[in-house]
Amino acid sequence: MTRDVLPAQPPHVPVLLRPLLAACAPVSGVWLDGTFGAGGYARGLLAAGADLVIGVDRDPLAFELAKAWSGDYADRLRLVAGNFSDLDGHAGQMLDGVVLDLGVSSMQLDLAERGFSFAKDGPLDMRMAQTGPSAADLVNGASEERLADILYHFGEERASRRIAHAIVDARLREPITTTLRLSDIVARCLPRPKPGQSHPATRSFQALRIAVNEEFSELVQGLAAAERALKPGGLLAVVTFHSLEDRVVKRFFQRAAGEEPNTNRYAPAKSSTTARFDLVTRKPVGPDAEELTANPRSRSAKLRVARRTDAPARPVTAAEVDAPELPQKGRGK
Numbered sequence: 001m002t003r004d005v006l007p008a009q010p011p012h013v014p015v016l017l018r019p020l021l022a023a024c025a026p027v028s029g030v031w032l033d034g035t036f037g038a039g040g041y042a043r044g045l046l047a048a049g050a051d052l053v054i055g056v057d058r059d060p061l062a063f064e065l066a067k068a069w070s071g072d073y074a075d076r077l078r079l080v081a082g083n084f085s086d087l088d089g090h091a092g093q094m095l096d097g098v099v100l101d102l103g104v105s106s107m108q109l110d111l112a113e114r115g116f117s118f119a120k121d122g123p124l125d126m127r128m129a130q131t132g133p134s135a136a137d138l139v140n141g142a143s144e145e146r147l148a149d150i151l152y153h154f155g156e157e158r159a160s161r162r163i164a165h166a167i168v169d170a171r172l173r174e175p176i177t178t179t180l181r182l183s184d185i186v187a188r189c190l191p192r193p194k195p196g197q198s199h200p201a202t203r204s205f206q207a208l209r210i211a212v213n214e215e216f217s218e219l220v221q222g223l224a225a226a227e228r229a230l231k232p233g234g235l236l237a238v239v240t241f242h243s244l245e246d247r248v249v250k251r252f253f254q255r256a257a258g259e260e261p262n263t264n265r266y267a268p269a270k271s272s273t274t275a276r277f278d279l280v281t282r283k284p285v286g287p288d289a290e291e292l293t294a295n296p297r298s299r300s301a302k303l304r305v306a307r308r309t310d311a312p313a314r315p316v317t318a319a320e321v322d323a324p325e326l327p328q329k330g331r332g333k
Contacts, residue, residue: 014040015101015298016239019285021048023305024235029096030054032229034084034222036062037105039069045099046076055079056090058129059108083129085221088229096234098226102219103241104128104209106297116209118183118201124176126205126212135208139182140175144168146326153324154216155207156244163189163204179205206242216248216323223252224316227276232310235280240302244324246284251321253279253306276313277306 017040021027027048033041036055039062045053055077057063063079070077080090084100108114108128115125115135126135139147144164151160163186170176170185183201190200210216226236240246256277284302291298318325 013106013295013298014038014044015295015301016285016287016291016303017041017044018291019288020044020099020237020239020303020305023280023285023303024048024097024237027097030091030093031097031099032056032087032091032095033099033101034087034226035099035101035105036066036079037101038062038107039066041099041101042077045097046073050097051076053077054091056082056084056087058083059105060130061107061111065107083218083222085218085225087222088225091229094231094234095226095229096231097237098230098234099237099239100222100226101239102215102245112179115179116205118179118186118199118205121178121180124179124182126209128213133212135182135212136175136177138208138212139167140171140177149326150211151204151207153207153326154210154244155203157203157207159189216244216318216325219245219248220252220316220318220321220323223249223321224313227256227308227313227316230308232308234308235305236277236308237303237305240284240304241300246302246304248321248323249304250284252316253277253304255320257306274311275309276311277308280305280307 020041021044025048027045027050029050030052031045031050032054033045034056036042036057039055042053042055053076055066058081060081063081066079070079082090087098104116109116112120112122115122124134124136124139142150147167148160148164151157151163157163166185166189167176167182176182176185183199183205186201186204193200230236238249240249256275257279258273258275259279281304284304286302287295287298
């Protein structure tokens with residue numbers, strides 16, 4: 001039986017909340033929501049029976065919006081400003097569960113002034129924490145080679161060199177400071193999309209956002225921090241929104257569960273390792289037809305869940321989990 005009733009109309013629909021709660025049932029104890037956002041997962045966990053949810057976010061806007069309702073949960077909800085890469089430190093105690101909802105939130109995407117959307121004109125910002133170098137700083141200051149590497153490795157953009165050249169050529173005439181100007185520059189480098197295809201600037205905006213916020217470094221560190229923070233039997237649930245994120249999470253869970261595939265049949269068999277996680281979801285869980293109808297943005301979402309064993313935690317590197325990294329060359333401005 002749940003303790004609270006989920007709000008009928010939350011400000012933003014939390015993606016894959018129902019299958020997440022089903023995979024993690026019964027929910028109890030202390031949970032940490034490492035990407036608090038509009039609070040949809042935190043409220044879902046509290047409604048499902050969590051005694052305490054620690055909400056962590058690096059975006060100050062998340063806590064501004066939460067002021068209107070967070071008091072309803074009294075001491076069952078604790079909010080912490082910070083990055084989920086440090087979630088074990090933010091928790092201050094061992095956890096029964098961790099939830100990570102990766103990528104940009106609807107809350108951020110819908111605000112033109114945050115500069116995440118190629119469809120709404122606004123300042124070219126993209127900073128989740130609203131501090132540090134912005135996307136405009138990167139677009140106007142990085143070398144052509146560096147920009148091409150970012151677009152290719154973080155956005156899987158095949159036309160990365162063509163787009164990078166067009167960006168550098170355009171900024172020589174006038175600095176690129178708005179989302180629509182950048183979107184137009186990118187779109188001119190690519191064929192007009194067919195009906196049903198994504199916007200031409202989708203991959204480029206994804207890549208720049210990832211670079212500005214160091215998202216893959218955060219993810220690798222966050223997965224390792226969750227492993228350190230979870231009690232034996234504790235659950236780690238991760239929702240991803242594009243193939244690069246999902247690949248990292250999949251590889252992390254495979255290796256942590258001792259299920260790393262031997263890709264070369266001629267290589268010596270890998271020695272067995274003590275599993276640090278047991279897989280709860282053997283395959284990623286996607287949205288059902290009902291959720292797709294209610295929230296079209298959920299179409300690319302995938303949920304993976306694993307349960308912590310009592311094996312000691314170990315460090316994780318980007319290379320071990322196939323996290324994209326930029327080449328060392330061409331790192332200058």
